[in-house]
Amino acid sequence: MSSPLTVTVNGAPIVVPSGATVAVAMVIAGKACRVSVGGEPRGPLCGMGICFECRVAINGQPHRPGCQILCEQGMDVRTDE
Amino acid sequence: MSRRMRQRFEVLVVGGGPAGIAAAVRAAEAGRRVGIVDDNATLGGQIWRGESEAGSEASRWTERLRSSGASLLRGRIFYQPEPCVLLAEADDLVQELSYEKLILATGARERFLPFPGWTLPNVMGAGGLQAMVKCGLPMQGKRVVVAGTGPLLLAVAAYLSQHGAEIEMICEQASWTSLAWFSVALLAQPSKIFQGFQLKKELVGIKFSPNSWPVAASGRTTVESVTISRRGKLETIPCDYLACGFHLVPNIEVPVVLGCEIQDGCARVDDLQRTSVAEVFCAGEPTGIGGVELSLIEGEIAGLAAAGRIAEASSLFGKREKLRLFAKRLDRTFRLRSELTNLPQPETIVCRCEDVRYSHLRDHISWRAAKLQTRCGMGACQGRVCGPATQFLFKWNPDSVRPPIFPARIESLAGLTGDSKQELCETTGGR
Numbered sequence: 315m316s317s318p319l320t321v322t323v324n325g326a327p328i329v330v331p332s333g334a335t336v337a338v339a340m341v342i343a344g345k346a347c348r349v350s351v352g353g354e355p356r357g358p359l360c361g362m363g364i365c366f367e368c369r370v371a372i373n374g375q376p377h378r379p380g381c382q383i384l385c386e387q388g389m390d391v392r393t394d395e
Numbered sequence: 396m397s398r399r400m401r402q403r404f405e406v407l408v409v410g411g412g413p414a415g416i417a418a419a420v421r422a423a424e425a426g427r428r429v430g431i432v433d434d435n436a437t438l439g440g441q442i443w444r445g446e447s448e449a450g451s452e453a454s455r456w457t458e459r460l461r462s463s464g465a466s467l468l469r470g471r472i473f474y475q476p477e478p479c480v481l482l483a484e485a486d487d488l489v490q491e492l493s494y495e496k497l498i499l500a501t502g503a504r505e506r507f508l509p510f511p512g513w514t515l516p517n518v519m520g521a522g523g524l525q526a527m528v529k530c531g532l533p534m535q536g537k538r539v540v541v542a543g544t545g546p547l548l549l550a551v552a553a554y555l556s557q558h559g560a561e562i563e564m565i566c567e568q569a570s571w572t573s574l575a576w577f578s579v580a581l582l583a584q585p586s587k588i589f590q591g592f593q594l595k596k597e598l599v600g601i602k603f604s605p606n607s608w609p610v611a612a613s614g615r616t617t618v619e620s621v622t623i624s625r626r627g628k629l630e631t632i633p634c635d636y637l638a639c640g641f642h643l644v645p646n647i648e649v650p651v652v653l654g655c656e657i658q659d660g661c662a663r664v665d666d667l668q669r670t671s672v673a674e675v676f677c678a679g680e681p682t683g684i685g686g687v688e689l690s691l692i693e694g695e696i697a698g699l700a701a702a703g704r705i706a707e708a709s710s711l712f713g714k715r716e717k718l719r720l721f722a723k724r725l726d727r728t729f730r731l732r733s734e735l736t737n738l739p740q741p742e743t744i745v746c747r748c749e750d751v752r753y754s755h756l757r758d759h760i761s762w763r764a765a766k767l768q769t770r771c772g773m774g775a776c777q778g779r780v781c782g783p784a785t786q787f788l789f790k791w792n793p794d795s796v797r798p799p800i801f802p803a804r805i806e807s808l809a810g811l812t813g814d815s816k817q818e819l820c821e822t823t824g825g826r
């Protein structure tokens with residue numbers, strides 16, 4: 315694997331291995347991806363684009379499935395909080 | 396604004412797992428103009444994704460695919476605007492893919508069952524956690540409980556353990572008796588079928604407990620422990636992750652939307668993997684859960700048949716038959732025990748998208764009634780998670796799939812003509 319990347323999650327820098335998905339970055343950061351309609355924190359469940367529990371805003375685009383998108387250097391990831 | 400692109404293929408394959416790859420390879424090698432579209436960042440499907448070890452079966456097939464001349468496309472099929480055309484969405488690109496023959500190889504997903512605490516972060520599917528590790532999640536020193544049912548649990552435990560995780564226990568709901576019977580059947584089966592049963596070396600020293608299942612997960616912000624029912628007694632195990640899945644369910648949404656006949660939750664196919672819809676073939680897990688080898692052989696048959704190589708396709712029927720027999724045994728061994736219908740408590744969330752609780756669902760008579768009155772299954776996953784769960788808990792039958800097959804962005808729908816656009820905008824809720 316090539317060298318690690320840095321993305322920001324709600325503004326805080328997080329270092330991830332290259333080839334990591336955004337959902338992986340969220341788990342490494344220890345951050346929930348979204349807050350459910352009833353107010354519960356949620357994180358990835360299926361890891362394969364089925365459940366949408368991993369959706370986050372990526373570079374300003376809302377509701378992106380984090381488990382299907384690879385991290386890129388400097389990517390801006392934001393959650394519902 | 397989305398960009399649009401149009402491409403034309405003699406054979407279009409949906410799904411880039413073993414079945415889709417084998418189908419694309421066979422059709423392209425027979426000289427057809429082939430496109431293969433998958434919605435993931437890397438090809439290979441659930442089992443081969445991210446695997447690149449030289450000489451492995453995965454790398455042999457992916458190499459063969461790359462030199463076959465087939466076009467590899469990234470995107471998720473979400474709609475059929477007119478006959479023989481499908482739309483695929485990826486980032487800001489919408490591709491309009493037209494075809495003469497279509498091969499559906501959309502694979503399977505895990506079945507999830509609700510129990511108290513299953514919505515906590517770091518409670519994931521068994522294959523779900525494996526997929527995350529394949530995509531870079533570090534496991535070194537993490538304590539993991541693997542639970543649920545099916546051969547996947549063993550494959551996942553072995554994989555996580557190789558990556559440094561401490562597997563606290565594998566909890567399998569099936570009984571010793573059915574597992575023992577299954578192992579005997581395995582001895583009679585020369586090929587490997589499901590990777591899990593070949594990984595004994597990696598599983599040495601890991602506690603494997605049949606007749607066991609999770610009854611609750613607890614923790615403040617993420618999971619910290621799981622309580623297991625083990626041969627009738629409760630036991631609490633501290634952990635960093637709970638990897639929990641109850642075998643697999645075929646992804647039949649695309650075949651359903653295209654009008655293919657469904658039988659017992661699977662797309663019905665004939666000897667040549669043809670569905671009930673003309674020029675549409677189906678291969679791999681959507682025709683029944685059978686593991687990687689069955690997916691490969693079905694993919695090869697579908698690819699050859701779509702390219703008109705009937706004799707070559709027929710020569711593979713015998714091999715497929717043996718593998719199908721094995722698939723039937725798989726189903727029987729890992730059938731869910733009825734006690735699992737008691738897992739949810741009244742306040743347990745069943746539909747994670749809309750936070751619908753068990754107590755709000757149990758009095759409804761059907762999936763349709765529950766959907767209308769509680770919004771169960773109406774969220775982003777479109778019932779892919781709670782549908783199979785409520786089918787098991789309440790014996791509800793899922794109803795038809797409405798387009799789009801996956802939630803699509805509103806920009807992706809721009810350029811469609813009046814009626815279809817209206818229909819889609821209603822069901823995507825203006826996203």
Ligand SMILES: Cc1cc2nc3c(=O)[nH]c(=O)nc-3n(C[C@H](O)[C@H](O)[C@H](O)COP(=O)(O)OP(=O)(O)OC[C@H]3O[C@@H](n4cnc5c(N)ncnc54)[C@H](O)[C@@H]3O)c2cc1C
Binds near residue numbers: 440502551678680
């Ligand atoms: C999470 C998970 C993990 C698994 N891990 C193992 C394992 O470790 N060992 C093992 O032996 N078996 C494993 N299996 C079983 C596995 O499904 C089969 O062995 C094998 O991968 C099946 O191949 P397939 O080609 O039929 O389906 P898959 O490999 O599932 O491939 C289907 C592909 O189609 C894509 N797709 C689906 N719908 C669309 C759409 N609308 N548009 C575009 N693309 C789409 C999917 O994303 C996927 O990439 C796993 C299954 C799951 C669900």
Ligand code: FES
Binds near residue numbers: 337358359363365
């Ligand atoms: S984790 Fe389920 S869609 Fe990403």
